[in-house]
Amino acid sequence: MIRLKKRKPGFFEQVIAGNQIMPATDRKKGLQFLVDFIGEIRPGGGKRKDAAKNLQQAIAQIRNNRVLLANLQHALLSQLSSTDLTSAITESGIPLARGFWQELSNRLKHKILPPLLDEDDFLYVIQTVFYRKNDFVWVEAIPRKIWIDFFTTASFNFGMAGIEFKKELMQAMKILSYQVAQLGLEKVVPEYLPKEDQHHDTPFVIQNYKVHELENLLEQNAGPHELAVISGQLKDDMQHAYDLIDHIRESHTEKGASIQQTYILLILSNRLQRMQLILDALDADDQFDTGRFVDLFRMLIRNEKRKNSIREFLSQGVGYLAYQIAEHKGNKGSKYITVSRKEYFKMIASAMWGGFIISFIAIFKNLINKLQLAPFPAGFLFSMNYSAGFILIEETGSTLATKQPAFTASAVASSLDSKKTEGEPDLDGLAVTVARVLRSQIASFFGNLIIVFPLTFLLAWGYHEIFNRQIVSGGAALKMLVDQHPWRSASLLYACFTGFFLFVSGIIAGYWQNKIQYGRIRERLIRHPALKRTISPKRLNRLATYVEKHFGSLMGSIALGFFLGFSGVLGKIFGIPFDIRHITIAAGNSAIGVYGLGLDNIPSWFMLAVFTGVLGIGLMNFVVSFSLAFIMAVKSRGIHLSQYPRLIRTIGWYFLRHPKDFILPPVEKPEPVFKPLKKDN
Numbered sequence: 001m002i003r004l005k006k007r008k009p010g011f012f013e014q015v016i017a018g019n020q021i022m023p024a025t026d027r028k029k030g031l032q033f034l035v036d037f038i039g040e041i042r043p044g045g046g047k048r049k050d051a052a053k054n055l056q057q058a059i060a061q062i063r064n065n066r067v068l069l070a071n072l073q074h075a076l077l078s079q080l081s082s083t084d085l086t087s088a089i090t091e092s093g094i095p096l097a098r099g100f101w102q103e104l105s106n107r108l109k110h111k112i113l114p115p116l117l118d119e120d121d122f123l124y125v126i127q128t129v130f131y132r133k134n135d136f137v138w139v140e141a142i143p144r145k146i147w148i149d150f151f152t153t154a155s156f157n158f159g160m161a162g163i164e165f166k167k168e169l170m171q172a173m174k175i176l177s178y179q180v181a182q183l184g185l186e187k188v189v190p191e192y193l194p195k196e197d198q199h200h201d202t203p204f205v206i207q208n209y210k211v212h213e214l215e216n217l218l219e220q221n222a223g224p225h226e227l228a229v230i231s232g233q234l235k236d237d238m239q240h241a242y243d244l245i246d247h248i249r250e251s252h253t254e255k256g257a258s259i260q261q262t263y264i265l266l267i268l269s270n271r272l273q274r275m276q277l278i279l280d281a282l283d284a285d286d287q288f289d290t291g292r293f294v295d296l297f298r299m300l301i302r303n304e305k306r307k308n309s310i311r312e313f314l315s316q317g318v319g320y321l322a323y324q325i326a327e328h329k330g331n332k333g334s335k336y337i338t339v340s341r342k343e344y345f346k347m348i349a350s351a352m353w354g355g356f357i358i359s360f361i362a363i364f365k366n367l368i369n370k371l372q373l374a375p376f377p378a379g380f381l382f383s384m385n386y387s388a389g390f391i392l393i394e395e396t397g398s399t400l401a402t403k404q405p406a407f408t409a410s411a412v413a414s415s416l417d418s419k420k421t422e423g424e425p426d427l428d429g430l431a432v433t434v435a436r437v438l439r440s441q442i443a444s445f446f447g448n449l450i451i452v453f454p455l456t457f458l459l460a461w462g463y464h465e466i467f468n469r470q471i472v473s474g475g476a477a478l479k480m481l482v483d484q485h486p487w488r489s490a491s492l493l494y495a496c497f498t499g500f501f502l503f504v505s506g507i508i509a510g511y512w513q514n515k516i517q518y519g520r521i522r523e524r525l526i527r528h529p530a531l532k533r534t535i536s537p538k539r540l541n542r543l544a545t546y547v548e549k550h551f552g553s554l555m556g557s558i559a560l561g562f563f564l565g566f567s568g569v570l571g572k573i574f575g576i577p578f579d580i581r582h583i584t585i586a587a588g589n590s591a592i593g594v595y596g597l598g599l600d601n602i603p604s605w606f607m608l609a610v611f612t613g614v615l616g617i618g619l620m621n622f623v624v625s626f627s628l629a630f631i632m633a634v635k636s637r638g639i640h641l642s643q644y645p646r647l648i649r650t651i652g653w654y655f656l657r658h659p660k661d662f663i664l665p666p667v668e669k670p671e672p673v674f675k676p677l678k679k680d681n
Contacts, residue, residue, distance in 0.1 A: 011036045012061045012068060021070045022078075030078030033071060034129045043138050051138040055146055059153050072154055083122040089172040089274055090179075092123060092303045126304050136302040147294045166282065170215055173278045176271045177211040180204055180241070183268050188261040192248045203240040204268070207275075210234040218282065231279055238272050238279075245269055255517050336404045337433070338440045341665045347399060347440055351447025354398035355584065358448065359455040361389035362588025363463070366471050375569045383565025390557035394550070401444035402498070402583060402621045403560075406506025408437045409629035430647070431654035435661040442663060445618055448584045456591035470596050477596025481606070484586050486613035494581040495617040499624025501563035501580065506629060509556025522548040583618030590614060 009017065022029050041058055043051045062069045118124060130139070183189070184204020193202065214230050245265050277296050338344040368381045393400050412433055464470050472480060483489050516522075525531060525544040532540065564580050571578035590610055594602065655662060 011040050012058070012065075015068050015071055016061075016065050019067055021067060022074050024074040024077045024081070027078050027082045030075040031125060031128060033075040034079070034125070035131075037072065037075070038129050042132070042135070052142045052146055055142055055150055059146075059150050062150075062153050069154065076154070079122065079125045083120055083125055084118075085122045085168045086172045086175065088122040088126070088300060089169075089278065090175045090271075092300050123304060126300060130301055130305070133305060136298075136305040139298055139301045144291065144294055144298075147298070148290050151290050151294060151297075166218070169278050169281055170218060173211055173275060173282070174215065176275050176278075177208045180268060180271050180275070181208040183264055183271075184241070186264055188264060189248070189268075192251060192255065192261075193244055194247060197244065203237045203244065207234060207237040207241065210237060214279075214282070227282075231282070234279060235276070238276060241272055242269070255520075261518075336399070336408050336440055336444075337436045338443065338665060339436060341667065344439065344443055344665045347443045348447040350397065350399040351401060351444040352451045353396060354393050354400045354444075355448040355451030356455060357389055357393050357396070357398060358400070358452050358584040359459060359588055361385060362452070362456050362585055362592065363459050363471070365585070366589070366592055370471070375573055379566040379569035381565075382569070383562040385561075386564050387558045387561025390561055391554060394553050394557055399444050399447065400584065401441065401448050401618070402502050402625065403506070404441055404444060405499075405622050405626035406503050406509075406629045408440070409626045412437060412630060431651045432661075434651050435654065435658065436665075438662045439664060441622060445583070449587055449614075452584050452587045453591045456588040457595050460592045460595040464595075471592055472596040474596070477593045480589050480593030481597070481602070481610050484581070484590050484610050484613045484617065485606075486609065486616050488609075489613075490577055490579075491581045491586070491613050492616050492620050493577070494579045495583075495620035496624045497567065497578065498564070498580045498582050498617075499621045500628065501560060501567070502621060502625040503628040503632075505556045505560035505563065506625075507632075508559045509552045511552075512555040513552025516548055516551050521551075581617045581620075583614060583621055586614050586617050 022033065024030075037058070040048075041051060041054045043049050043054065048054055062072065130136075181204055184202055189204070190202065210230060210233055214227070214234060217226055217230060245268060248261075248265060274296075277292050280292060336347075338347050364385045365382060368378065368385060371378070371381075373381070390400065390403075392398075412430070460471055470477075484491055486492060522544040525547060526540055531543075535543065564582060564585075568579045594607070658666075660666070
């Protein structure tokens with residue numbers, strides 16, 4: 001006879017069957033109740049894999065059983081009334097150090113040896129109830145609406161906690177208020193405010209006066225009307241403070257940003273958010289914003305589980321600075337995107353001039369190679385040759401196809417920017433932008449290559465005629481062609497390395513451009529005492545303007561030149577397969593190799609494979625550089641592409657309907673011009 005194992009009753013069943021209500025003063029039992037309650041919601045094995053479904057079942061149990069509801073309320077009250085809430089509200093999730101690097105070092109220390117947590121601290125309750133390292137994952141995965149439903153069903157309001165609880169909230173409000181006022185007076189904040197807000201008290205300071213008025217009214221047991229008036233004024237001041245923070249951030253494109261300023265604006269925003277929540281509990285309007293409380297609840301769980309995470313801090317603190325760097329790149333990227341046919345053919349012409357310069361770079365690079373120098377001086381001369389060529393391309397307004405992706409990717413991402421648009425972005429407009437970027441890239445590749453190969457071939461012939469010797473010949477010439485071959489060499493892998501360097505050089509350009517703007521270098525140069533004495537005002541103004549407009553690009557070009565110049569040298573020094581392949585330079589090298597061997601000595605199939613390899617190098621340069629730049633630009637804007645599943649589909653449908661737009665701009669339809677009819681004489 002088979003004996004069936006009796007199922008053990010669940011936690012909810014045990015509480016209901018016990019039919020007893022714990023006292024609201026029993027802290028130990030209350031904490032254990034919360035641990036067991038959350039244990040029923042936490043996803044586990046069997047039928048409990050879905051946390052959202054578990055919480056919905058818990059809500060149903062609370063609604064149908066008054067004993068369970070009463071015990072939940074008393075458990076919450078036992079913790080709120082016996083622990084210190086101040087640190088949870090004023091510290092959790094908010095960087096405490098005065099500077100970015102100090103906060104980073106603190107997190108590193110606490111990661112090795114975590115700080116001791118007092119049992120009387122409410123954060124101890126959070127750590128005990130949500131004891132698993134990844135608890136924040138399922139807490140955030142449960143939709144906000146379900147959490148709101150849970151806390152509403154629990155019928156818990158802050159009034160239950162009594163006067164002492166409100167005193168704690170007021171103390172937390174005062175701490176936050178002083179911190180906001182102090183941070184609002186930091187030098188990097190007032191200098192970037194609108195002029196009308198720079199010469200009197202800002203909302204960051206004024207809110208502190210209102211907080212003191214609110215405290216006095218609460219101590220005097222003032223009526224709801226008086227509390228509502230001062231609370232309304234305080235809310236207006238905090239909203240004005242938010243507006244000023246947004247103003248500073250929006251001016252970053254023009255004035256630049258720094259890690260220190262970005263860090264201060266981050267913690268200012270965090271503290272204002274906490275103040276809004278506390279005010280919501282103290283304003284005596286009997287309308288508690290449960291949604292805002294849920295946001296704080298989920299944030300506290302995440303913060304306590306990730307409070308020593310270096311990655312989390314860098315993501316928050318550096319993210320907006322990365323956004324500003326991407327913005328400077330995106331602003332420049334617009335010049336690489338063609339809309340009309342006139343701009344398209346202008347892009348081809350500009351790229352042809354770029355190809356003209358690259359042809360000489362390829363020749364000089366191979367002549368340097370003939371010197372047979374030691375690795376370091378050879379790498380240095382290669383780097384100077386590349387840098388000079390890239391700077392010349394920049395200064396002449398020419399176009400180098402491979403430098404486009406790092407800038408156009410930011411321009412594409414800006415059309416998805418949640419910081420600039422309200423609601424979901426226009427994905428149809430984004431598809432049009434992608435088409436414009438791709439055809440512009442094709443135009444620049446075409447313009448570069450149509451000049452590089454024939455001109456480099458002619459230059460190699462000219463060198464042979466003048467000096468009566470070839471740049472390369474025989475085995476060396478064959479090796480130059482094999483180096484571009486798609487499967488007889490690692491050219492496509494090296495092209496990916498080059499794509500990475502192109503991306504990094506774009507970051508460097510954006511970083512320095514941001515630095516120039518933020519440091520107000522133009523004004524400082526114009527007012528420099530030594531320069532004012534030695535250079536005429538007109539020339540000094542021209543110099544300062546040049547530095548402001550071009551310094552970032554110069555630094556990016558120099559960085560790219562040294563990346564490309566030293567890569568092959570490092571590969572040889574360390575004996576590893578590490579080199580670069582750049583489409584235009586690869587095309588130039590191919591032309592030199594073809595001349596060295598002679599067209600008659602090269603099989604057509606081999607030549608076709610080399611030409612395919614050059615195109616493959618260009619594709620890898622573009623894909624890697626564009627992808628990395630796009631990912632950075634998207635992440636720095638706080639955009640999650642998973643939120644836009646229609647993105648790829650929309651671009652695909654646009655391609656099927658308008659395939660020509662991805663290669664050539666549509667013909668502009670001339671608008672009819674209406675002329676007045678001539679009167680008959």
